[in-house]
Amino acid sequence: MLPCKSLTWVLVLLLISPMFFSVSVSQNDSYWSAKKRHMREKVRKMFYHAYENYLAYAFPHDELKPLSKSFTDSLSELGNLRLEHLPQDYNGSALTLIESLSSLVILGNNTEFERAVLWLSENLTFDVDARINLFECNIRVLGGLVSAHMLATDSANRLVQGSYRNQLLTLAEDLGRRFLPAFDTPTGLPYAWINLKYGVTENETTETSTSGCGSLILEMGALSRLTGDPVYESAALRALRKLWSMRSSLNLLGTTLDVRTGQWIEYSSGIGAGVDSFYEYLFKAHILFGKEDLWKMFHSAYLAVQNYFRYGPWYHEADMRTGKATYWQLTSLQAFWPGLQVLVGDIAAANSSHREFVYVWKKFGVLPERYLLDHQILHPTEKYYPLRPELAESTFYLYHATKDPWYLQVGESIVNSLNSYTKVEGGFASIRDVTTMQLEDHQHSFFLAETCKYLYLLFDDSFLVDRNYIFTTEGHPLPVLSSWHERLPEAYIPTNWTFFKSEKQRRRASAMTLQVCPASFNSRHDKQRVESACHIPDTRTDHKCFTDEECGVDSTSCRRRSCSMAGFCGLWSI
Secondary structure, eight states, rough: OOSSOOOOOOHHHHHHHHOOOOSSTTTTTHHHHHHHHHHHHHHEEEEEEEHHHHHTTTTTTTTEEETTEEEEEEGGGOTTOOOOSOOSSSOOOOOHHHHHHHHHHHHHOHHHHOOOHHHHHHHHOSSSSEEEHHHHHIIIIIHHHHHHHHHHHHHHOSSSSSSSSSSSHHHHHHHHHGGGGGGOOSSOOOSEEEEEEBBBTTTTTOOOEEHHHHHHHHHHHHHHHHHSOHHHHHHHHHHHHHHTTTTOOOOOSSEEEETOOEEEEEEEEEETTTTHHHHHHHHHHHHHHHOHHHHHHHHHHHHHHHHHTEEEEOOOOOEEOOBBBBBOOEGGGGGGGGHHHOOOOOOHOOOOOOOHHOOOHHHSSSSSSSEEETTEEEEOOOOOOOOOHHEEEEHHHHHHHHOHHHHHHHHHHHHHHHHHHTEEETOEEEEETTTEEESOOOOOTTTIIIIHHHHHHHHGGGGGTTOOOOETTSSOOEEEOOOSSSSSOOOOOOSSSEEEEOOSSSSEEEEGOOOOOSSEEETTTTOOEEEOOBBOOSSSOOOOOOOOOGGBTTOOOOOOOOTTTTTTTOOOOO
């Protein structure tokens, strides 16, 4: 593992590049500047091809069907695998338009952003008889509205000239109010499904996922800070803390649970579907709101992931009660993990697992939904690729942290694959089977909210200049504001810019590059030493070993320990 804050720019490159990089970082800067401009324009064209076809054939419905050039009112279908209880009179909520708002700002199209904001202000309503998935509606709709409101009211941006009177915030608050009945359970854990007009319906399922009740704090917390009403943040925090109290003695959580009884239904867990954003939101909420208890939760959870899920560069699934491996599989949703590790400061581990996802992408041309690691084959029924953004997201984070051009090459490969395999006349289509590249008639809203956004930021991060943002799990930026902190996290001081000094020049890097896990630090209140999240203990408590694999990562330097000739783990070389 790399030290969290002490490495210079040169040392970061020297430690990582000899293993993998096929392109020298010393190549002419003008070449890479021209390459980035070229790729930025290719991504811009991708976004507008998707966006304009949505407006032409699907708006104001939820999502585009690019093959048939029609639409789907899919907000009520998200997460609804059996397509049960679908509404009869629901005509969409302009989901893709909401998801595109922050992307329009990042692409610099303030005129279209203003037009979209004013249309939503005058036409959008949530007083509809539609049963929706709380998690999906929270990250896509509430997150999109809250983020766009903050962008619209940012005095530095002046995006909506004189005609904006907090209409998006009003809509967000109305939606947040409609969420609250879902939390009315004996445990405080929310139902997975709620009717926007009538609340929780009779005989509603009590089963939900760890992500579903543990990934609400960013959006609902931001809504509370903007409105001054603590009810939204309180509901999300109560659910999050209740969920954490249900962890096993190994600090692992299962995948599905019952919101009324608080009992686990599925004990197998990992970092993929059903759990992924739980880890993400623990850490990002700590940064956004300065809650130290969330850092402590994340720290314990992160160590447990490293201890029980990680196998080399891969992460398998394990039983939360025993830590024993259950399923050896890579899922496309896991590709977000290297990006989170960049924020944590675990750059070497992020690079290692990112390479494996890139390998699978190149093997198939895109990233399949599920790949069986133990057999090195595709899952027989989950061969699809629905334009997911996670690999592009992690590629963006790693390039932003290291500025190594190898990640630009990865991004270029992703862009070329998307244009070759998924672009059609009516937009961009999902892939039903990666072995045949058979297409599916669906352009998900997250393609505009995340996939295009992260690829654009990879090649042009000017939006982040002099700004600190946390991106939600749906890619919606929320600014890191000191006024939102109950107490400023010692592990994350939001400084706008820092400089890394190389042998030849000084490179500018945004605050995202500041690694937020110190090697160790004193707790603000009790002055106790707290280990960093990069710590992995040695296999044996007496630190004896036969191989380097039995040694962990040092808690104070974040360096990999090795097995000495005497058979003990330690730091034996510089």
